[in-house]
Amino acid sequence: MRRIRVWSGLCAAAVVSVAGASGVPAHASEGRGVISGSGYYKDDWSDEGIVSTTSHRRSNVAALWQAVLWADKSLKPNGNPMSVGDIDCVFGPQTEYTTKRWQRRYASAGLESDGIVGRKTWSYAARKLDEGGGNRYVYHGLTADMGPTGRTITFVRAANGVWSMYLRDDLEPLYYNSATFSSCG
Numbered sequence: 001m002r003r004i005r006v007w008s009g010l011c012a013a014a015v016v017s018v019a020g021a022s023g024v025p026a027h028a029s030e031g032r033g034v035i036s037g038s039g040y041y042k043d044d045w046s047d048e049g050i051v052s053t054t055s056h057r058r059s060n061v062a063a064l065w066q067a068v069l070w071a072d073k074s075l076k077p078n079g080n081p082m083s084v085g086d087i088d089c090v091f092g093p094q095t096e097y098t099t100k101r102w103q104r105r106y107a108s109a110g111l112e113s114d115g116i117v118g119r120k121t122w123s124y125a126a127r128k129l130d131e132g133g134g135n136r137y138v139y140h141g142l143t144a145d146m147g148p149t150g151r152t153i154t155f156v157r158a159a160n161g162v163w164s165m166y167l168r169d170d171l172e173p174l175y176y177n178s179a180t181f182s183s184c185g
Contacts, residue, residue: 035061035174036161041137044157045126049176051117053096060175062091063184064165065117068125069095071141071151074102087167089184091117129155 030049037044051061066087073081077097086094096115103113109124125139132138132154141150157163164173167181179185 030176033176035064035163035176037157037163038161041131041157042126042129044161044163045122045129046119048119048122051091051176052115053091053093055116056176057091058089058179058184059091059177060089060165060172060179060181060184062095063087063089063167063179063181064163064174065091065099066095067153067165067167068139068141069098069102071139071153072102072105073141073150074098074105087183089179089181 035045035048048061049056051057051059051065056062066082066089070082070084070087075081075098076086076094082098099117099121100113100115103111103115103121106124107113111120111124128140129137130140135156137155137157139153139155141152153165155163155165162173164171168183170181170183172180
């Protein structure tokens, strides 16, 4: 499997790091300060903390969510899809607006269009994860016409359950309370 990285100004994807699964069920990891999990990989995001304009606003987790919006070619207020340059680790008004549009797209799955990434939104996004071979998992974004061949984000879960993501040349854990990617300075 090839690794695709998010590069500013290029049509590439984000690579995130995740390894070994055990038989232990997933558990909330906000208290650990980082996205983490164990057991079935699609359950790892279902108990994550809230990310919004008021909660974990500037963080690597905000960058992860922005990468999901980018992969799904979600539309910003100006009507253009998210770009790599929009992944800035800040869950501001543009990310909130784009999140609401993403949630409306999946309203039939019971998502409320509130612009807050909570358990239901995380859980629905995790449904789009697939095994990518080895210890990798791939998020499959959609094309603008809702087709199955959108952008992808590749994840790898570390043996300790911590998820990390490549953003440009940085590989960083997905922290809730800090933005450590060099592009998010």
